[in-house]
Amino acid sequence: MSGAAPHASFRPSRRGLLLGLGATFALGHARVAFAQAAGDRRLVVVILRGALDGLYAVQPYGDPGAEELRGALMLPEPGREGGLLDLGGRFGLHPGFATLHGLYRANEALVLHAVAGPYRSRSHFEAQDMLEAGGGQRLTSGWLNRALQAVPAAGQARAGIAIGGGVPLLLRGPVPVGAYAPPGLDRPSEDLMLRLAELQGADPRLAAPFAEGMRARGFAMQTLGAPSNEPDRGSFPRLAAAAGRLLAERGGPRVAALELGGWDTHAGQAGRIMGPLRALDEGLGQLKASLGDHWARTAVLVVTEFGRTARVNGNSGTDHGTGGVAFLLGGAVAGGRVIADWPGLAPGQLFENRDLQPTRDLRTIAKGLLRDHLRLPEAAVAQAFPDSREAPPMAGLIRA
Template sequence: MNRRKFLQQVGIASTSAIALIGTHGWAARGTSLNSLNSGSNPKRLVVIFLRGAVDGLNVVVPHGDTAYYEARPKIAIPRPSENSGALDLDGHFGLHPALASLMPLWQQGSLAFVDACGSPNPTRSHFEAQDYMESGTPGVESTPDGWMNRLLATLPNHTPVQAVNFGDTTPRILSGRMSVASFPLGHNSASPLPLDKPQVGTAFDRLYSGNDALSLAYQEGRKARKTLLTDLDAEMQAANNGAPLPIGFASDAQKLAQLMVKDPSIDLAFLALGGWDTHVNQGSSQGQLAGRLKALGDGLATLAQGLGPVYRDTAIVVMSEFGRTVHENGDGGTDHGHGNAMWILGGSIKGGKIYGEWPGLANNQLYQGRDLAISTDFRDVIISLLECHLQLDDAKLHRVFPDYNPSQKVSLV
């Protein structure tokens, strides 16, 4: 009883940063003066999307909830006091032990989580849920563009690499009117290409000199390629000196950090990681999910380190389309659920803290009797960052998330 009461207090304490501000919050607050003259705003935003719905309950582990252990006899992360247990965060929650490389950031206070986040739309379809989170308009299928593209449109001084997608295809979140640079992933992304040869480039410049969609994509691609080759030159030389590059996500994270440090015109970056749809045999402290989390955690630590002084001006958001069922299924996995944790990193983030009201895991507290409920709309978290970190004013916030008024303010910055 005492214990339960204590936990409740912890729960309340962890939500104290959230202040309700009513439905017209933006109008009530003054326009930020900084944003009127933000031509030299050095603030950056990186969004990392975990496609497939990561099991947030095994990332930010509610080890203080006995219901958690009852629901997950095989796959729960043990309590911090036990072998291979969670890394305690605040007495109630702990971090998956595979994410140990993030603990220094937590301790320094530049890593925070907002728990029980998500989209108000009830879909359990990966593709629909991702679509809504990327368009930023849950429930509205007809939105043509993604919220990061609309965000890009609100930023001043457009350059070809102001928004960068790390990957082969433009994701929904970045698609829209504003052009976006794509940098391929992997070790060889800066190897020479035929199009780099002056004679070949000149010939294709003639072919794609127009204003049609293909020509514009071509022209942006040429500019981005030049930037990439210039910015990565130093890194290539370093690699040639025998320094081994990390593999997988950490390698891409290092490249991203390198580019952002070298090129101050990169304001926004996006990267997606797949493989989180753990219906079967997801493991506990070790196993399938642990392996993926380790790669992700190491990569994020590499990114934070590689950004160096730029980390102070960078906010990194890690999000996923929805959470997974509270109860493990018959196959040692979890099925599609609802609420999930968002991860926020950055030098100016008020970290070392778990935000968001914790809905609890008792049967009567679950969404539709099976999933973690949502207490914070994912847009409230993003909007807090756009407002306090990127210094967007109300009018611009409304362009990024049209027809939405945040129900609460999450004071992350």
């Protein structure tokens, strides 16, 4: 645990552990200074692992080069049977994104096209690491965790929480974060847990994550109630609903990260993509529903590590590419638009004669959110995205 060492010395009280209270954590002091920064706003980041084909999810049907390149993967134009959902005349959303399209029409969703991180790796693993680290190289902490250094915990919970089990690199780093996964087994008594915490408390590497697990669970149990035995408890829509409930809680977390895989569609893309696509669309709807009134103060950023090849490959799929699409949605978002400095799909306009040419750096979007949505000071934004002067925060993403 790279983040474990600084906290190895803490000794939470028995009561503190049980209630999920953090008052005895040393880092509590550091946060007071920023207590007014985040206020009531919620930020959710959804990582789509495996590389979503942006040209398939949001099809540039108005581009004359699209048909030639995309052929079998082009869907009928808006208004025709099984056709795209219109996004204002040039772009159409895959019809599986009905919920997302509803948000777009309600001016609560933005589509950002031809975007990419600053890296040009076509390796999933490298690119995901850099997407989450927030730079052109691998770092040991994630940009969202570094941003949390300036976000106060609103109450008893950690300001940041990872939903679904592990903590992604995005949320790893100097600031302790919570983690929530739906339970499914008998559990030891609280007393036995405390005795275990004492044994673990002596271990330099495990003391901190173990105490954090108890704390995160203590909080999550209060909000979500007793374990249920539903069979699909790990599925994305359920996790998204849980994220919304946790974020809606008074004194709950303010920032959450979720992930959804299954986008690496090298073959039979039109069929294979439907599972993750439907899960994402339903999950976004669940997230909105469970946030309730807090939706108005929420922004949800949906990103993937890179786009896919502009041409369809030999197996009706697409291979690893570069430029792709990102979504930004929520009641706080100035939506209802497609933002793209469209590079075009004609020969000579593709990146390396192969991929959609990226024209916007993903970091500008994330930095814009940190500045205008979480209202972080300039220094805190720079801490989240070091060495990124060439990618200034994007204005106009958030409603004034």
